[in-house]
Amino acid sequence: xxxxxxxxxxxxxxxxxxxxxxxxxxxxxxxxxYAHICEGKKLATLFYEPSTRxxxxxxxxxxxxxxxxxxxxxxxxxSAAKGESVADTIRVISSYADICAMRHPKEGAPxxxxxxxSIPIINAGxxxxxxPTQTLTDLITIKKLMGRLNHITIGLCGDLKFGRTxxxxxxxxxxxxxxxxxxxxxxxLTIPDYLRKDVLDAGKxxxxxxxxxxxxxxxxxxxxxxxxQRERFFNEEDYIRLKDSFILDAAKxxxxxxxxxxxxxxxxxxxxxxxxxNDPRAVYFLQAKMGVYVRMALIMxxxxxxxxPIS
Amino acid sequence: MLNIGxxxxxxxxxxxxxxxxxxxxxxxxxxxxxxxxxxxxxxRSNKMGKKDIIKIEGPFxxxxxxxxxxxxxxxxxxxxxxxxxxxxxLSLPDRVTNIIRCKNPRCxxxxxxxxxxxxxxxxxKNRVYRCIYCESRFKGN
Numbered sequence: 001x002x003x004x005x006x007x008x009x010x011x012x013x014x015x016x017x018x019x020x021x022x023x024x025x026x027x028x029x030x031x032x033x034y035a036h037i038c039e040g041k042k043l044a045t046l047f048y049e050p051s052t053r054x055x056x057x058x059x060x061x062x063x064x065x066x067x068x069x070x071x072x073x074x075x076x077x078x079s080a081a082k083g084e085s086v087a088d089t090i091r092v093i094s095s096y097a098d099i100c101a102m103r104h105p106k107e108g109a110p111x112x113x114x115x116x117x118s119i120p121i122i123n124a125g126x127x128x129x130x131x132p133t134q135t136l137t138d139l140i141t142i143k144k145l146m147g148r149l150n151h152i153t154i155g156l157c158g159d160l161k162f163g164r165t166x167x168x169x170x171x172x173x174x175x176x177x178x179x180x181x182x183x184x185x186x187x188x189l190t191i192p193d194y195l196r197k198d199v200l201d202a203g204k205x206x207x208x209x210x211x212x213x214x215x216x217x218x219x220x221x222x223x224x225x226x227x228x229q230r231e232r233f234f235n236e237e238d239y240i241r242l243k244d245s246f247i248l249d250a251a252k253x254x255x256x257x258x259x260x261x262x263x264x265x266x267x268x269x270x271x272x273x274x275x276x277x278n279d280p281r282a283v284y285f286l287q288a289k290m291g292v293y294v295r296m297a298l299i300m301x302x303x304x305x306x307x308x309p310i311s
Numbered sequence: 312m313l314n315i316g317x318x319x320x321x322x323x324x325x326x327x328x329x330x331x332x333x334x335x336x337x338x339x340x341x342x343x344x345x346x347x348x349x350x351x352x353x354x355r356s357n358k359m360g361k362k363d364i365i366k367i368e369g370p371f372x373x374x375x376x377x378x379x380x381x382x383x384x385x386x387x388x389x390x391x392x393x394x395x396x397x398x399x400x401l402s403l404p405d406r407v408t409n410i411i412r413c414k415n416p417r418c419x420x421x422x423x424x425x426x427x428x429x430x431x432x433x434x435x436k437n438r439v440y441r442c443i444y445c446e447s448r449f450k451g452n
Binding site: 087104108112126128 | 418425444
Protein backbone atom coordinates (compact mmCIF):
# COMPACT_ATOMS: atom_id res chain seq x y z
CA UNK A 1 0.00 0.00 0.00
CA UNK A 2 1.29 3.44 -0.91
CA UNK A 3 2.18 5.72 1.98
CA UNK A 4 -0.13 8.67 2.49
CA UNK A 5 1.69 10.51 5.28
CA UNK A 6 5.26 10.38 6.57
CA UNK A 7 5.15 10.58 10.36
CA UNK A 8 7.89 8.20 11.53
CA UNK A 9 11.06 7.16 9.66
CA UNK A 10 9.87 3.56 9.88
CA UNK A 11 6.60 4.33 8.06
CA UNK A 12 8.54 3.78 4.86
CA UNK A 13 9.48 0.27 3.79
CA UNK A 14 13.09 -0.33 2.77
CA UNK A 15 11.91 -0.49 -0.85
CA UNK A 16 10.12 2.86 -0.55
CA UNK A 17 13.20 4.44 1.07
CA UNK A 18 15.38 3.12 -1.74
CA UNK A 19 12.94 4.42 -4.37
CA UNK A 20 12.85 7.89 -2.80
CA UNK A 21 16.63 8.04 -2.46
CA UNK A 22 17.16 6.90 -6.04
CA UNK A 23 14.65 9.49 -7.25
CA UNK A 24 16.46 12.16 -5.19
CA UNK A 25 19.76 11.22 -6.82
CA UNK A 26 18.15 11.34 -10.27
CA UNK A 27 16.76 14.81 -9.51
CA UNK A 28 20.23 15.91 -8.40
CA UNK A 29 21.68 14.86 -11.76
CA UNK A 30 18.99 16.53 -13.87
CA UNK A 31 17.11 19.08 -11.76
CA UNK A 32 15.71 20.91 -14.80
CA UNK A 33 13.71 17.82 -15.78
CA TYR A 34 11.72 18.12 -12.57
CA ALA A 35 11.42 21.91 -12.50
CA HIS A 36 7.74 22.01 -13.47
CA ILE A 37 6.37 18.77 -12.10
CA CYS A 38 4.56 20.45 -9.18
CA GLU A 39 3.22 23.41 -11.11
CA GLY A 40 -0.15 24.39 -9.68
CA LYS A 41 0.54 22.55 -6.40
CA LYS A 42 1.00 24.20 -3.01
CA LEU A 43 3.01 23.11 0.02
CA ALA A 44 1.86 24.41 3.42
CA THR A 45 4.70 24.72 5.92
CA LEU A 46 3.13 24.77 9.39
CA PHE A 47 6.01 25.48 11.75
CA TYR A 48 4.83 25.88 15.33
CA GLU A 49 8.42 26.41 16.42
CA PRO A 50 11.24 28.10 14.53
CA SER A 51 13.52 25.98 12.36
CA THR A 52 15.22 27.93 9.63
CA ARG A 53 17.01 25.06 7.99
CA UNK A 54 14.21 22.51 7.78
CA UNK A 55 11.56 25.02 6.72
CA UNK A 56 13.70 26.60 4.03
CA UNK A 57 14.77 23.17 2.82
CA UNK A 58 11.11 22.17 2.35
CA UNK A 59 10.28 25.48 0.69
CA UNK A 60 13.30 25.25 -1.63
CA UNK A 61 12.27 21.69 -2.51
CA UNK A 62 8.73 22.73 -3.51
CA UNK A 63 9.92 25.82 -5.40
CA UNK A 64 12.48 23.70 -7.26
CA UNK A 65 9.62 21.47 -8.41
CA UNK A 66 7.70 24.47 -9.76
CA UNK A 67 5.18 24.50 -6.91
CA UNK A 68 4.33 27.25 -4.45
CA UNK A 69 4.53 27.53 -0.69
CA UNK A 70 2.50 29.11 2.07
CA UNK A 71 2.55 28.82 5.84
CA UNK A 72 3.82 30.23 9.10
CA UNK A 73 7.10 29.93 10.96
CA UNK A 74 6.13 30.24 14.62
CA UNK A 75 3.11 29.40 16.76
CA UNK A 76 2.67 33.12 17.57
CA UNK A 77 1.96 33.79 13.91
CA UNK A 78 -0.73 31.11 13.72
CA SER A 79 -4.18 30.44 15.12
CA ALA A 80 -2.53 28.21 17.72
CA ALA A 81 -1.92 31.44 19.63
CA LYS A 82 -5.73 31.79 19.80
CA GLY A 83 -6.05 28.25 21.06
CA GLU A 84 -6.98 26.48 17.83
CA SER A 85 -6.35 22.73 17.88
CA VAL A 86 -4.01 21.00 15.45
CA ALA A 87 -7.01 19.01 14.18
CA ASP A 88 -8.99 22.15 13.27
CA THR A 89 -5.98 23.88 11.74
CA ILE A 90 -5.24 20.98 9.43
CA ARG A 91 -8.87 20.57 8.39
CA VAL A 92 -8.76 24.16 7.16
CA ILE A 93 -5.30 23.99 5.61
CA SER A 94 -6.36 20.84 3.73
CA SER A 95 -8.53 23.05 1.54
CA TYR A 96 -5.73 25.57 0.91
CA ALA A 97 -2.80 23.32 0.01
CA ASP A 98 -1.98 19.98 -1.61
CA ILE A 99 0.62 18.77 0.89
CA CYS A 100 1.79 19.90 4.33
CA ALA A 101 5.06 19.83 6.26
CA MET A 102 4.53 20.30 10.00
CA ARG A 103 6.94 21.01 12.82
CA HIS A 104 5.59 21.14 16.36
CA PRO A 105 7.23 21.26 19.79
CA LYS A 106 4.87 18.56 21.12
CA GLU A 107 5.44 14.90 20.33
CA GLY A 108 2.76 13.36 18.16
CA ALA A 109 1.27 16.60 16.78
CA PRO A 110 1.88 15.64 13.12
CA UNK A 111 0.31 12.25 13.88
CA UNK A 112 -2.80 14.06 15.13
CA UNK A 113 -2.80 16.16 11.96
CA UNK A 114 -2.62 13.04 9.79
CA UNK A 115 -5.79 11.68 11.43
CA UNK A 116 -7.81 14.73 10.38
CA UNK A 117 -6.14 15.72 7.12
CA SER A 118 -7.24 15.06 3.57
CA ILE A 119 -3.78 16.00 2.22
CA PRO A 120 -0.44 14.24 2.88
CA ILE A 121 1.32 15.30 6.10
CA ILE A 122 5.08 15.23 6.45
CA ASN A 123 6.45 15.32 9.98
CA ALA A 124 9.16 17.99 9.90
CA GLY A 125 10.11 17.30 13.53
CA UNK A 126 7.94 16.82 16.62
CA UNK A 127 9.90 17.73 19.75
CA UNK A 128 12.53 15.15 20.55
CA UNK A 129 10.46 12.41 18.91
CA UNK A 130 10.70 11.92 15.11
CA UNK A 131 12.28 13.81 12.25
CA PRO A 132 11.97 11.43 9.30
CA THR A 133 13.20 13.80 6.59
CA GLN A 134 16.47 14.23 8.50
CA THR A 135 16.84 10.45 8.37
CA LEU A 136 16.14 10.44 4.63
CA THR A 137 18.69 13.24 4.24
CA ASP A 138 21.30 11.18 6.09
CA LEU A 139 20.54 8.08 4.03
CA ILE A 140 20.69 9.82 0.64
CA THR A 141 24.01 11.43 1.64
CA ILE A 142 25.52 8.08 2.60
CA LYS A 143 24.20 6.50 -0.61
CA LYS A 144 25.61 9.34 -2.71
CA LEU A 145 29.05 9.13 -1.09
CA MET A 146 29.42 5.38 -0.57
CA GLY A 147 27.20 4.14 -3.40
CA ARG A 148 25.46 1.82 -0.94
CA LEU A 149 23.72 1.67 2.43
CA ASN A 150 24.92 -1.82 3.35
CA HIS A 151 28.41 -3.05 4.31
CA ILE A 152 29.45 0.14 6.09
CA THR A 153 31.02 0.98 9.43
CA ILE A 154 29.48 4.13 10.83
CA GLY A 155 30.63 5.97 13.94
CA LEU A 156 28.00 7.97 15.79
CA CYS A 157 29.57 10.48 18.11
CA GLY A 158 28.35 12.92 20.77
CA ASP A 159 24.97 12.88 22.47
CA LEU A 160 23.59 9.44 21.72
CA LYS A 161 21.11 9.53 24.61
CA PHE A 162 18.89 12.44 23.64
CA GLY A 163 19.77 12.75 19.95
CA ARG A 164 16.67 11.68 18.03
CA THR A 165 18.61 12.00 14.77
CA UNK A 166 20.96 9.25 15.88
CA UNK A 167 18.15 7.00 17.12
CA UNK A 168 16.26 7.31 13.83
CA UNK A 169 19.40 6.73 11.79
CA UNK A 170 20.21 3.55 13.75
CA UNK A 171 16.63 2.31 13.27
CA UNK A 172 16.84 3.02 9.54
CA UNK A 173 20.30 1.50 8.98
CA UNK A 174 19.73 -1.75 10.86
CA UNK A 175 17.38 -2.69 8.03
CA UNK A 176 20.39 -2.97 5.69
CA UNK A 177 22.90 -5.85 5.65
CA UNK A 178 26.21 -5.74 7.49
CA UNK A 179 26.11 -2.25 8.92
CA UNK A 180 28.41 -1.97 11.93
CA UNK A 181 27.97 0.81 14.47
CA UNK A 182 30.65 2.39 16.63
CA UNK A 183 28.82 4.36 19.31
CA UNK A 184 31.11 7.05 20.71
CA UNK A 185 29.85 9.07 23.66
CA UNK A 186 30.57 9.95 27.27
CA UNK A 187 29.11 7.34 29.64
CA UNK A 188 26.28 9.69 30.62
CA LEU A 189 25.09 10.06 27.03
CA THR A 190 25.07 6.48 25.71
CA ILE A 191 22.16 5.20 23.61
CA PRO A 192 18.90 4.42 25.45
CA ASP A 193 18.48 0.89 26.72
CA TYR A 194 15.53 0.09 24.43
CA LEU A 195 17.67 0.82 21.38
CA ARG A 196 20.50 -1.37 22.67
CA LYS A 197 18.25 -4.30 23.61
CA ASP A 198 15.26 -4.15 21.28
CA VAL A 199 17.02 -2.97 18.12
CA LEU A 200 20.73 -3.79 18.19
CA ASP A 201 20.87 -6.92 20.37
CA ALA A 202 17.54 -8.30 19.10
CA GLY A 203 18.61 -7.77 15.48
CA LYS A 204 22.08 -9.28 16.16
CA UNK A 205 23.64 -6.10 14.81
CA UNK A 206 27.37 -5.58 15.32
CA UNK A 207 28.16 -2.58 17.50
CA UNK A 208 30.79 -1.24 19.85
CA UNK A 209 30.23 1.32 22.61
CA UNK A 210 33.22 3.47 23.52
CA UNK A 211 34.32 6.87 24.76
CA UNK A 212 37.54 6.74 22.73
CA UNK A 213 37.05 8.48 19.39
CA UNK A 214 40.71 8.39 18.32
CA UNK A 215 41.11 4.62 18.63
CA UNK A 216 38.14 3.84 16.41
CA UNK A 217 38.51 6.64 13.84
CA UNK A 218 40.74 4.59 11.48
CA UNK A 219 38.00 1.93 11.13
CA UNK A 220 35.17 4.22 10.09
CA UNK A 221 33.61 4.81 6.66
CA UNK A 222 31.34 7.51 8.07
CA UNK A 223 31.68 9.63 11.21
CA UNK A 224 28.34 11.14 12.20
CA UNK A 225 28.90 13.94 14.70
CA UNK A 226 26.12 15.37 16.86
CA UNK A 227 25.73 18.36 19.10
CA UNK A 228 25.13 18.10 22.85
CA GLN A 229 21.88 20.06 23.10
CA ARG A 230 21.38 22.38 26.04
CA GLU A 231 17.57 22.13 25.84
CA ARG A 232 17.64 18.38 26.56
CA PHE A 233 19.23 18.87 30.00
CA PHE A 234 17.37 19.74 33.17
CA ASN A 235 20.64 20.56 34.85
CA GLU A 236 22.92 23.28 33.42
CA GLU A 237 25.95 21.85 35.25
CA ASP A 238 25.62 18.51 33.43
CA TYR A 239 25.36 20.31 30.11
CA ILE A 240 28.51 22.36 30.71
CA ARG A 241 30.42 19.29 31.88
CA LEU A 242 29.50 17.21 28.83
CA LYS A 243 29.22 19.68 25.96
CA ASP A 244 32.91 19.60 25.01
CA SER A 245 33.33 15.82 25.33
CA PHE A 246 34.25 15.26 21.70
CA ILE A 247 35.68 17.88 19.40
CA LEU A 248 36.78 16.84 15.93
CA ASP A 249 39.77 18.80 14.68
CA ALA A 250 42.35 18.56 11.91
CA ALA A 251 44.75 16.52 14.06
CA LYS A 252 42.10 13.84 14.69
CA UNK A 253 41.15 13.83 11.00
CA UNK A 254 44.67 12.62 10.23
CA UNK A 255 43.77 9.34 11.94
CA UNK A 256 40.84 8.72 9.62
CA UNK A 257 40.74 6.89 6.28
CA UNK A 258 41.21 8.93 3.13
CA UNK A 259 37.67 7.97 2.13
CA UNK A 260 35.95 8.54 5.48
CA UNK A 261 33.17 11.13 5.47
CA UNK A 262 32.19 13.45 8.30
CA UNK A 263 28.47 14.12 8.59
CA UNK A 264 26.52 16.37 10.99
CA UNK A 265 22.79 17.21 11.03
CA UNK A 266 23.67 20.88 11.80
CA UNK A 267 23.62 23.32 13.43
CA UNK A 268 26.97 22.60 15.05
CA UNK A 269 28.32 24.49 18.02
CA UNK A 270 31.96 23.59 18.53
CA UNK A 271 32.03 19.82 18.11
CA UNK A 272 33.63 20.16 14.67
CA UNK A 273 36.43 22.73 14.56
CA UNK A 274 36.06 25.12 11.62
CA UNK A 275 39.52 24.04 10.38
CA UNK A 276 37.87 20.72 9.36
CA UNK A 277 35.49 22.50 6.96
CA ASN A 278 38.10 22.67 4.19
CA ASP A 279 38.88 18.95 4.41
CA PRO A 280 37.23 17.26 1.41
CA ARG A 281 35.96 14.57 3.76
CA ALA A 282 33.78 17.12 5.58
CA VAL A 283 30.41 16.64 3.88
CA TYR A 284 27.95 18.30 6.27
CA PHE A 285 27.18 21.16 3.92
CA LEU A 286 26.68 18.71 1.06
CA GLN A 287 24.38 16.81 3.45
CA ALA A 288 22.20 19.93 3.90
CA LYS A 289 22.04 20.24 0.10
CA MET A 290 21.07 16.56 -0.28
CA GLY A 291 18.20 17.30 2.12
CA VAL A 292 16.56 19.44 -0.55
CA TYR A 293 16.79 16.70 -3.21
CA VAL A 294 15.39 14.02 -0.94
CA ARG A 295 12.52 16.31 0.11
CA MET A 296 11.79 16.95 -3.58
CA ALA A 297 11.64 13.20 -4.10
CA LEU A 298 9.45 12.74 -1.03
CA ILE A 299 6.98 15.44 -2.11
CA MET A 300 6.73 13.76 -5.52
CA UNK A 301 6.25 10.36 -3.86
CA UNK A 302 3.47 11.54 -1.56
CA UNK A 303 1.72 13.44 -4.37
CA UNK A 304 2.10 10.28 -6.53
CA UNK A 305 3.97 12.31 -9.13
CA UNK A 306 6.92 9.92 -9.11
CA UNK A 307 5.06 7.52 -11.36
CA UNK A 308 4.86 10.08 -14.18
CA PRO A 309 7.47 9.29 -16.85
CA ILE A 310 10.11 12.05 -17.08
CA SER A 311 11.77 12.48 -20.45
CA MET B 312 -13.76 -15.50 56.43
CA LEU B 313 -15.68 -12.33 55.70
CA ASN B 314 -18.98 -13.24 54.14
CA ILE B 315 -20.50 -11.09 51.44
CA GLY B 316 -23.91 -12.15 50.23
CA UNK B 317 -24.21 -14.09 46.96
CA UNK B 318 -25.40 -12.56 43.74
CA UNK B 319 -28.60 -13.47 42.02
CA UNK B 320 -27.49 -11.79 38.81
CA UNK B 321 -24.35 -9.87 38.09
CA UNK B 322 -20.63 -10.20 37.64
CA UNK B 323 -17.69 -10.93 39.86
CA UNK B 324 -14.35 -9.42 38.92
CA UNK B 325 -11.94 -11.81 40.58
CA UNK B 326 -8.17 -12.12 41.02
CA UNK B 327 -7.56 -8.39 41.08
CA UNK B 328 -4.05 -7.66 42.32
CA UNK B 329 -4.32 -6.82 46.06
CA UNK B 330 -4.75 -3.08 46.38
CA UNK B 331 -5.95 -2.66 42.78
CA UNK B 332 -9.74 -2.75 43.31
CA UNK B 333 -10.23 0.99 43.69
CA UNK B 334 -8.35 1.62 40.45
CA UNK B 335 -10.70 -0.76 38.63
CA UNK B 336 -13.69 0.83 40.39
CA UNK B 337 -12.65 4.22 39.05
CA UNK B 338 -11.91 3.01 35.51
CA UNK B 339 -15.33 1.38 35.22
CA UNK B 340 -17.04 4.45 36.73
CA UNK B 341 -18.83 2.14 39.14
CA UNK B 342 -19.80 5.05 41.39
CA UNK B 343 -22.26 6.08 38.69
CA UNK B 344 -24.07 2.71 38.68
CA UNK B 345 -27.44 2.47 40.28
CA UNK B 346 -26.85 -0.95 41.82
CA UNK B 347 -24.94 -2.58 44.64
CA UNK B 348 -21.21 -2.92 44.33
CA UNK B 349 -19.14 -4.84 46.88
CA UNK B 350 -15.41 -4.37 47.06
CA UNK B 351 -13.48 -7.03 48.91
CA UNK B 352 -9.90 -6.19 49.63
CA UNK B 353 -7.08 -8.50 50.69
CA UNK B 354 -9.12 -11.70 50.29
CA ARG B 355 -7.07 -14.89 50.74
CA SER B 356 -6.09 -16.56 47.47
CA ASN B 357 -4.23 -19.84 46.90
CA LYS B 358 -2.94 -18.54 43.59
CA MET B 359 -2.01 -14.98 44.55
CA GLY B 360 -1.67 -14.98 48.33
CA LYS B 361 -3.89 -11.90 48.60
CA LYS B 362 -6.31 -10.52 46.06
CA ASP B 363 -9.13 -8.01 45.64
CA ILE B 364 -12.61 -8.86 44.32
CA ILE B 365 -15.42 -6.65 43.02
CA LYS B 366 -19.02 -7.91 42.89
CA ILE B 367 -21.51 -5.97 40.81
CA GLU B 368 -25.21 -6.71 41.08
CA GLY B 369 -27.51 -6.67 38.05
CA PRO B 370 -26.91 -6.61 34.30
CA PHE B 371 -23.69 -4.83 33.39
CA UNK B 372 -22.79 -4.23 29.77
CA UNK B 373 -19.26 -2.96 29.40
CA UNK B 374 -16.31 -4.31 27.41
CA UNK B 375 -14.40 -5.79 30.32
CA UNK B 376 -11.39 -6.69 28.18
CA UNK B 377 -10.01 -3.25 28.94
CA UNK B 378 -9.39 -4.53 32.47
CA UNK B 379 -6.76 -6.86 31.03
CA UNK B 380 -4.76 -3.75 30.11
CA UNK B 381 -4.59 -2.75 33.77
CA UNK B 382 -4.18 -6.17 35.40
CA UNK B 383 -3.79 -9.36 33.41
CA UNK B 384 -4.51 -11.63 36.39
CA UNK B 385 -8.19 -10.62 36.43
CA UNK B 386 -10.88 -13.19 35.69
CA UNK B 387 -14.59 -12.48 35.23
CA UNK B 388 -17.46 -14.66 36.48
CA UNK B 389 -20.91 -14.04 35.05
CA UNK B 390 -23.66 -14.93 37.52
CA UNK B 391 -27.27 -15.73 36.75
CA UNK B 392 -29.83 -17.32 39.07
CA UNK B 393 -27.18 -17.63 41.77
CA UNK B 394 -24.89 -19.69 39.53
CA UNK B 395 -21.75 -19.00 37.60
CA UNK B 396 -22.86 -19.38 33.98
CA UNK B 397 -19.59 -18.24 32.42
CA UNK B 398 -15.98 -17.87 33.52
CA UNK B 399 -14.10 -15.51 31.29
CA UNK B 400 -10.41 -14.71 31.02
CA LEU B 401 -9.52 -11.41 29.46
CA SER B 402 -7.85 -10.93 26.12
CA LEU B 403 -5.91 -7.77 25.48
CA PRO B 404 -7.62 -5.38 23.06
CA ASP B 405 -5.51 -4.11 20.15
CA ARG B 406 -6.42 -0.54 20.95
CA VAL B 407 -7.81 1.23 24.00
CA THR B 408 -9.18 4.73 24.19
CA ASN B 409 -9.41 6.84 27.34
CA ILE B 410 -8.62 3.89 29.58
CA ILE B 411 -5.02 4.80 30.26
CA ARG B 412 -3.66 8.32 30.00
CA CYS B 413 -0.39 9.34 28.42
CA LYS B 414 1.98 10.56 31.12
CA ASN B 415 4.64 11.97 28.79
CA PRO B 416 4.78 15.73 29.55
CA ARG B 417 5.96 16.38 26.00
CA CYS B 418 3.00 14.56 24.36
CA UNK B 419 0.52 16.59 22.28
CA UNK B 420 -2.28 15.29 24.56
CA UNK B 421 -0.95 17.54 27.36
CA UNK B 422 -1.85 20.70 25.45
CA UNK B 423 -4.93 19.46 23.59
CA UNK B 424 -7.25 18.11 26.29
CA UNK B 425 -9.98 17.12 23.83
CA UNK B 426 -7.78 14.55 22.12
CA UNK B 427 -8.70 10.97 23.00
CA UNK B 428 -5.91 9.14 24.84
CA UNK B 429 -5.49 6.17 22.53
CA UNK B 430 -2.96 3.39 23.08
CA UNK B 431 -2.02 0.60 20.68
CA UNK B 432 -0.89 -2.88 21.73
CA UNK B 433 2.68 -3.20 20.39
CA UNK B 434 3.92 -6.26 22.30
CA UNK B 435 1.24 -8.77 23.29
CA LYS B 436 3.66 -11.12 25.05
CA ASN B 437 4.94 -8.43 27.39
CA ARG B 438 1.57 -6.56 27.47
CA VAL B 439 3.11 -3.31 26.25
CA TYR B 440 0.92 -0.52 24.91
CA ARG B 441 2.17 2.67 23.28
CA CYS B 442 0.53 6.07 22.91
CA ILE B 443 -0.43 6.42 19.23
CA TYR B 444 0.85 10.00 19.20
CA CYS B 445 4.16 10.08 21.06
CA GLU B 446 4.78 6.29 21.34
CA SER B 447 5.33 6.46 25.11
CA ARG B 448 5.21 3.05 26.71
CA PHE B 449 2.56 1.78 29.12
CA LYS B 450 2.85 -1.60 30.78
CA GLY B 451 0.01 -2.94 32.93
CA ASN B 452 0.41 -4.92 36.15
